[in-house]
Amino acid sequence: MTLAEKILAGDVRSAARLMRDIDDGIGSAWAELKRLYPHTGRAHVVGITGPPGAGKSSLTDQLIAALRSEDLTVGVVAVDPTSPFTGGAILGDRIRMNRHATDDGVFIRSLATRGHLGGLSNSAADIIHVLDAMGKNVVLVETVGVGQDEVEIVRTAHTSVVVMVPGLGDDIQAIKAGILEIGDLFVVNKADRDGADRTVRDLEVMIEMNAARVGDWQPPVLRTVATKGEGVAGLANKIHAHRTHLLQGERLARFEENRSALRFEELLRDALFRQVHLHLGPEKISRMVRAIARREQDPYTAVEEILRQMKQEKKS
Amino acid sequence: MTLAEKILAGDVRSAARLMRDIDDGIGSAWAELKRLYPHTGRAHVVGITGPPGAGKSSLTDQLIAALRSEDLTVGVVAVDPTSPFTGGAILGDRIRMNRHATDDGVFIRSLATRGHLGGLSNSAADIIHVLDAMGKNVVLVETVGVGQDEVEIVRTAHTSVVVMVPGLGDDIQAIKAGILEIGDLFVVNKADRDGADRTVRDLEVMIEMNAARVGDWQPPVLRTVATKGEGVAGLANKIHAHRTHLLQGERLARFEENRSALRFEELLRDALFRQVHLHLGPEKISRMVRAIARREQDPYTAVEEILRQMKQEKKS
Numbered sequence: 001m002t003l004a005e006k007i008l009a010g011d012v013r014s015a016a017r018l019m020r021d022i023d024d025g026i027g028s029a030w031a032e033l034k035r036l037y038p039h040t041g042r043a044h045v046v047g048i049t050g051p052p053g054a055g056k057s058s059l060t061d062q063l064i065a066a067l068r069s070e071d072l073t074v075g076v077v078a079v080d081p082t083s084p085f086t087g088g089a090i091l092g093d094r095i096r097m098n099r100h101a102t103d104d105g106v107f108i109r110s111l112a113t114r115g116h117l118g119g120l121s122n123s124a125a126d127i128i129h130v131l132d133a134m135g136k137n138v139v140l141v142e143t144v145g146v147g148q149d150e151v152e153i154v155r156t157a158h159t160s161v162v163v164m165v166p167g168l169g170d171d172i173q174a175i176k177a178g179i180l181e182i183g184d185l186f187v188v189n190k191a192d193r194d195g196a197d198r199t200v201r202d203l204e205v206m207i208e209m210n211a212a213r214v215g216d217w218q219p220p221v222l223r224t225v226a227t228k229g230e231g232v233a234g235l236a237n238k239i240h241a242h243r244t245h246l247l248q249g250e251r252l253a254r255f256e257e258n259r260s261a262l263r264f265e266e267l268l269r270d271a272l273f274r275q276v277h278l279h280l281g282p283e284k285i286s287r288m289v290r291a292i293a294r295r296e297q298d299p300y301t302a303v304e305e306i307l308r309q310m311k312q313e314k315k316s
Numbered sequence: 317m318t319l320a321e322k323i324l325a326g327d328v329r330s331a332a333r334l335m336r337d338i339d340d341g342i343g344s345a346w347a348e349l350k351r352l353y354p355h356t357g358r359a360h361v362v363g364i365t366g367p368p369g370a371g372k373s374s375l376t377d378q379l380i381a382a383l384r385s386e387d388l389t390v391g392v393v394a395v396d397p398t399s400p401f402t403g404g405a406i407l408g409d410r411i412r413m414n415r416h417a418t419d420d421g422v423f424i425r426s427l428a429t430r431g432h433l434g435g436l437s438n439s440a441a442d443i444i445h446v447l448d449a450m451g452k453n454v455v456l457v458e459t460v461g462v463g464q465d466e467v468e469i470v471r472t473a474h475t476s477v478v479v480m481v482p483g484l485g486d487d488i489q490a491i492k493a494g495i496l497e498i499g500d501l502f503v504v505n506k507a508d509r510d511g512a513d514r515t516v517r518d519l520e521v522m523i524e525m526n527a528a529r530v531g532d533w534q535p536p537v538l539r540t541v542a543t544k545g546e547g548v549a550g551l552a553n554k555i556h557a558h559r560t561h562l563l564q565g566e567r568l569a570r571f572e573e574n575r576s577a578l579r580f581e582e583l584l585r586d587a588l589f590r591q592v593h594l595h596l597g598p599e600k601i602s603r604m605v606r607a608i609a610r611r612e613q614d615p616y617t618a619v620e621e622i623l624r625q626m627k628q629e630k631k632s
Binding site for chain 1: 353577601616
């Protein structure tokens with residue numbers, strides 16, 4: 001039996017094994033993912049993002065509990081910015097989620113943001129596929145930070161939840177601006193703190209100003225106190241409401257096409273580069289890199305020459 | 317005269333024009349960058365990164381002033397997370413830097429993190445090349461956020477300055493962990509606030525624990541109050557000290573090779589994808605994407621077929 005078959009039969013250890021292979025960039029994972037792909041597309045993927053300190057992990061933890069109380073199974077991908085060297089530092093967060101460790105309906109996977117060949121979002125997408133194929137009803141993708149790669153990951157989620165917190169200072173304006181476009185739901189967490197009303201109002205005003213872009217879904221602004229579980233059931237409800245919204249008309253189909261296009265492009269980019277890299281070989285590449293570093297050659301011309309060479313090989 | 321020739325002759329408007337072309341992904345920029353490349357490699361590139369709210373923009377502003385007082389010319393690339401739709405939100409930050417607008421020795425360029433073909437770091441690298449070719453002694457690259465893409469940008473800097481701030485909460489542990497590896501200098505900004513001593517101590521302990529990885533450069537932890545200019549001259553000195561460190565032995569040469577390898581890979585990835593994209597054409601791609609979205613085809617097989625097709629064309 002292949003790993004994929006075992007996973008489809010419900011074997012959790014095989015799923016963990018495949019995810020490890022994906023994370024480590026092991027080639028055989030590719031064939032397993034191929035086998036799993038026809039069984040994907042059913043899970044509702046929810047991205048949870050926001051600046052550091054917003055309490056995303058606590059919120060995710062509570063959201064798991066809320067979804068479980070509705071008898072929905074949950075997969076979690078936690079994308080954290082630690083490296084293999086320093087991974088221990090965030091153990092605290094992961095332990096908090098551990099109360100779900102004995103629950104068969106929950107599968108949690110951390111993804112370290114180290115040098116993934118083909119980018120972090122590639123690995124995250126593959127792991128979401130596995131959780132989807134496992135039959136998880138909802139997949140939560142928690143990303144720390146607000147970088148472009150994180151935004152890419154959230155862009156592939158059906159529902160994007162942006163978590164803010166009162167009083168994060170001036171720079172937050174900039175974050176909000178970038179985040180507005182990707183948020184389907186906004187959460188002001190730690191809403192028992194001073195300044196929560198203002199943060200809610202600020203967000204509402206900004207959403208209002210962007211109404212033209214948002215289309216027919218008006219992103220709600222919710223208040224939660226994740227550490228106490230307050231407002232979390234309401235958040236779960238709004239996630240379901242957004243799902244219902246997507247199910248109307250062609251929305252979900254269009255969304256899936258967009259998601260597939262992104263995924264296809266990402267895989268293709270990566271595969272093309274790997275093929276050419278292999279074709280050139282490490283020695284030739286080193287030679288070119290040294291010439292570029294010494295300014296004997298510019299990288300633009302070097303790339304052109306490789307492309308020209310490939311075309312000539314085609315013709316001959 | 318080409319744009320590149322005008323830039324090398326000191327024409328600032330041509331530089332601004334080329335940067336706009338780079339940002340807009342205009343093809344002719346490629347030829348100009350080729351011409352400029354032999355004139356690059358002299359600027360000292362300093363990355364300035366850290367979580368939102370750390371006061372990076374104020375610090376950058378003060379650092380410009382400090383470097384100018386030493387008669388060094390300065391280029392600035394500010395990578396901000398706003399989109400063209402909402403760009404207005406961070407005007408405040410940019411205006412603060414505007415006091416250098418009338419100074420010929422300073423050139424500031426903002427880079428919006430919208431959908432750059434080939435990624436944000438590609439555009440940032442090209443703009444650094446232009447500033448370098450313009451003869452700027454120091455190029456400051458300010459990135460908001462701590463995402464993978466931002467880390468990539470900072471990785472190409474000779475000196476990486478990580479800006480922290482007292483009392484950003486628990487999650488900051490995670491950020492620190494990820495950031496430790498890239499920081500050559502650490503700054504605790506807003507050091508007049510409560511908790512600054514603890515933040516400095518925490519950073520020092522973490523650096524100490526990572527001493528094995530750091531090698532022969534011990535990253536110092538500095539205190540600044542950017543809004544008052546306090547500690548900024550010291551920061552400038554430490555940047556120069558790191559430059560001097562790099563100039564010893566083969567360090568700078570090795571660094572340049574590493575930087576060139578990253579740049580070359582990035583350009584190659586992008587060019588390969590564009591070529592295949594063009595070769596396949598939009599219709600065929602749409603067809604494939606639709607099949608993937610409907611789960612009639614998996615994206616892994618689709619990519620394999622394209623690679624196989626390319627190989628066959630080569631042989632025939």
